[in-house]
Structure formats: structure tokens, C-alpha cells
Amino acid sequence: MTLELAALCLAGFALVAHALSAVIMAGLPVLDHVAQRLAPRVRVRWWLALTALPTVLGVLAILVALLPAWGLGHDHCVAHGSHHPHLCSAHASAAPGIVLVVIALIVSVRGLVELYRLCQAARLSQVTSRQLLAASTDRGEAHVFASPRPEAFALGFFRPRVHLSTSLLERHPAIVPAVLAHERAHARHHDGLWRALAPLIGVGHWPTISTQLRARLATAQELAADAEAAAQVPGGAVSVADAIVLLAREAPSVAYGLAFIEGSVPTRVHALLSPPHSSRPWAWSCALAGCALPVLVTIARDSVHHGVETLLGALS
Amino acid sequence: MLDYLWQVSDADVQQTHTVVGSKRGISPNTVGSALERLFKKGLLARDKVSHAYRYRAVLDRDSFRARQLVEAAGGLRSLRKSGLLAAFVELVADSDRRALDELAQLIQKKRDEGDA
Numbered sequence: 001m002t003l004e005l006a007a008l009c010l011a012g013f014a015l016v017a018h019a020l021s022a023v024i025m026a027g028l029p030v031l032d033h034v035a036q037r038l039a040p041r042v043r044v045r046w047w048l049a050l051t052a053l054p055t056v057l058g059v060l061a062i063l064v065a066l067l068p069a070w071g072l073g074h075d076h077c078v079a080h081g082s083h084h085p086h087l088c089s090a091h092a093s094a095a096p097g098i099v100l101v102v103i104a105l106i107v108s109v110r111g112l113v114e115l116y117r118l119c120q121a122a123r124l125s126q127v128t129s130r131q132l133l134a135a136s137t138d139r140g141e142a143h144v145f146a147s148p149r150p151e152a153f154a155l156g157f158f159r160p161r162v163h164l165s166t167s168l169l170e171r172h173p174a175i176v177p178a179v180l181a182h183e184r185a186h187a188r189h190h191d192g193l194w195r196a197l198a199p200l201i202g203v204g205h206w207p208t209i210s211t212q213l214r215a216r217l218a219t220a221q222e223l224a225a226d227a228e229a230a231a232q233v234p235g236g237a238v239s240v241a242d243a244i245v246l247l248a249r250e251a252p253s254v255a256y257g258l259a260f261i262e263g264s265v266p267t268r269v270h271a272l273l274s275p276p277h278s279s280r281p282w283a284w285s286c287a288l289a290g291c292a293l294p295v296l297v298t299i300a301r302d303s304v305h306h307g308v309e310t311l312l313g314a315l316s
Numbered sequence: 317m318l319d320y321l322w323q324v325s326d327a328d329v330q331q332t333h334t335v336v337g338s339k340r341g342i343s344p345n346t347v348g349s350a351l352e353r354l355f356k357k358g359l360l361a362r363d364k365v366s367h368a369y370r371y372r373a374v375l376d377r378d379s380f381r382a383r384q385l386v387e388a389a390g391g392l393r394s395l396r397k398s399g400l401l402a403a404f405v406e407l408v409a410d411s412d413r414r415a416l417d418e419l420a421q422l423i424q425k426k427r428d429e430g431d432a
Binding site: 121124125128131132134135136145151152155179183186191192195196214222225237238242243245249264265266270273 | 380381382383384385387388391392394395398399400401402403404405413415416419420422423426427430
């Protein structure tokens with residue numbers, strides 16, 4: 001792999017991925033409608049899949065485009081002219097144009113920045129978790145720490161643990177089962193890890209689209225954890241909704257300068273009290289479509305190869 | 317190790333290894349290194365008695381936990397800001413009390429329907 005070929009591949013990946021990202025953005029209302037028909041946990045996977053889709057298909061398109069050079073597909077290297085860049089690992093590639101180099105640099109820097117942020121977040125999570133565990137009492141299902149505020153959260157990348165504050169246990173013992181069930185659902189499904197990975201796996205998206213999808217993912221994770229908690233605790237959805245509103249009232253008016261997540265509490269309560277219709281056929285259709293895409297891309301490898309080269313040629 | 321040192325007034329490496337290290341298959345050298353690190357972090361003090369150091373905890377258990385909590389608070393703040401820490405209810409900068417009252421009424425109505 002020469003530097004020229006690497007630049008072409010990165011630029012090709014960026015072009016394919018961001019084109020698909022724009023399609024996703026245009027179809028967001030339809031995608032929201034589909035999401036409403038899915039069960040809560042399936043909805044989380046839906047938004048994760050859409051976050052990853054441009055990146056995955058972008059990488060796949062480039063790998064498929066390189067297949068002919070590896071003897072898989074129609075080898076047109078001999079007949080290849082200079083009308084557009086030649087994606088081939090066997091033959092030397094011409095130097096890409098400045099536009100493609102800039103695109104390759106931007107996508108590389110973005111990927112490295114997100115990887116760095118992920119590593120930083122993992123380290124911070126590990127250190128904070130260790131400190132908090134040292135300050136907590138292990139009560140089996142959760143680790144309890146001293147705090148004047150009623151708090152509950154799941155913390156940890158690979159082995160998330162549930163943390164509750166003493167204030168929550170002392171002032172609101174009745175809602176502890178609902179809160180615990182919600183946080184255990186987060187821990188069980190590694191929601192924190194996926195939320196941390198989302199910016200990196202969504203590197204193929206335009207930044208604004210990535211942000212919107214990640215917001216939808218976070219909301220879906222909360223609604224899924226609420227739904228799982230509602231299925232486990234006595235009193236069901238009403239108990240969980242009660243716990244949410246009770247703790248929302250206790251939140252201080254200013255807390256560490258955090259941004260207010262609009263609609264979070266009303267969205268969750270309304271979702272609990274009037275669960276949307278969910279449909280298994282929708283989930284199966286989405287899963288099949290997701291599996292079919294890579295297969296189609298691989299079958300149409302020659303077209304993908306020429307398509308990517310043409311796209312790169314347009315910007316050379 | 318800190319749990320053990322909180323129970324006794326002080327201990328040397330060998331005593332600490334006998335109680336804490338040997339059960340876990342940890343060598344005396346590893347126990348010694350760990351005590352040295354805790355000393356450098358300011359969590360232990362030590363005095364040389366004969367040829368060996370005797371270590372004692374500087375902070376009691378509650379003070380140690382409080383200190384760890386303060387250190388963790390900074391990390392929790394950053395993790396919340398980045399959206400990586402999912403709290404049961406995200407802390408709000410400006411809570412809308414009227415909206416919460418309306419939600420509470422909705423919940424009560426649902427509860428009454430369920431009881432009926």
C-alpha cells in the first residue's frame with residue numbers, strides 16, 4: 001500500500017460514507033417513523049446501525065474496489081487508462097489531486113481525534129470508577145457513596161457497575177427498585193460503552209448528522225432501560241415514571257454547568273405511560289436489509305470499483 | 317492493604333503480606349512495592365524500626381473515602397459533560413416545575429385507571 005493509494009482509499013471512503021450520510025439525513029423523518037415501530041431495545045440497535053452504516057459501507061466499498069487487484073473480479077489493470085484514478089494495490093497509483101489529499105487528511109484527522117477522545121474517556125472512566133469504588137460501600141446490587149444529592153448512574157466501560165447515593169436510599173427508598181432496575185439495564189447492555197464508541201463508528205457521517213443520531217441513540221437507550229425496569233418492578237411503568245418525576249424535582253437549579261437535555265423527562269414519562277406500537281416484522285425487515293447491503297455491495301464489486309474511481313476522478 | 321492497616325495501628329511488609337498477600341498469591345516484594353506507592357501518594361506514613369519500615373494509615377476510613385469521592389467528583393463532572401455517564405435523571409440547568417406537575421398528574425391518572 002503506497003502513500004498515494006492510501007490517500008485515494010481514504011478520500012474514496014470519505015466520499016462514499018458522506019454521500020450515504022447525506023442520504024440518511026434526507027431520510028431522517030422516515031427513519032424516525034420506522035424507529036417508532038420498533039421495540040425499545042431494537043430501537044437502540046437501529047440507531048447504532050445507522051450511526052455505523054456510512055463508516056462500514058465506506059470501508060466495504062474501498063475493500064471491494066481493491067478486490068480486482070487481488071484476483072477477485074474483473075482485472076482491467078492492463079486496459080486502465082488515465083481518465084480517473086486507479087484503485088489498485090498491485091500497480092503504482094498516480095499522485096492524487098490536492099482536493100483528494102485534503103479530504104483524506106480531514107477524514108484521517110477526524111478519525112484520530114475521535115480515537116484519542118475515546119481513549120481519554122476510557123481512561124477517565126477507569127480512574128473515576130476506581131476512586132468511586134474506593135469511596136463506596138458494596139451492597140451487592142449497587143455501590144453506595146455518600147452524597148447529599150439523590151443520584152444513580154452506571155459507570156464503567158467494560159464492567160459497568162451501578163452507583164447509588166446515600167441520599168437516594170435514605171430519602172426515597174420506595175423508588176430504589178425502579179432506579180436500580182433501570183441502571184442495571186444500562187449496565188447489562190453496556191450502553192455507556194456504545195455511547196462512547198458512537199462518535200468513532202460514526203466518523204463516516206457529517207458532524208451535524210452524527211450529533212443528531214447520537215442524541216437519538218441516547219434517548220433510545222434511556223427509553224429501553226425504562227421499559228426493562230417497568231417489566232421488572234412492582235407497579236410497572238407507573239412506578240418508573242413516578243421515580244423519574246420525583247428525582248427530576250430534586251435536581252438542583254444549577255449543577256456543574258451541565259446542559260439541560262430538553263424533552264428527556266417528558267419524553268420518558270410519556271413513553272412509559274403510552275408505549276408505542278412495536279412490530280416484529282419491522283425489526284426482521286431492518287435486520288434483513290442490514291445483512292443484504294454488504295452482500296449486494298460485494299456482488300456488485302466491479303460496479304463499486306468503477307463507481308469509486310469515477311467519484312475520485314470527479315474531484316481530481 | 318488499607319483495610320488491614322485501618323484495623324491495626326501499624327504493620328511491616330512481612331505482617332501485611334501474611335494477612336493480605338499470601339491469600340491472594342501475591343509475593344512479599346509486590347506487597348512492599350504497593351505499600352511504597354501508597355506512602356508516596358500520602359496515604360501512609362512510615363517509621364524505620366530496626367531494618368524494616370512499619371507503615372500506618374494517615375487517613376481514617378471515612379476521610380479516605382471522602383477524599384476519593386472529591387477526586388471522583390471531577391471525573392464524574394467531565395463524564396457527565398461528555399454524555400458518557402448516563403444518570404437516572406440528567407441534572408437540569410433550569411427545571412420546569414409546571415411541566416413536572418403536569419407529568420405527575422398524568423401518572424396519577426394512569427395509576428387511578430389501573431386501580432379501577
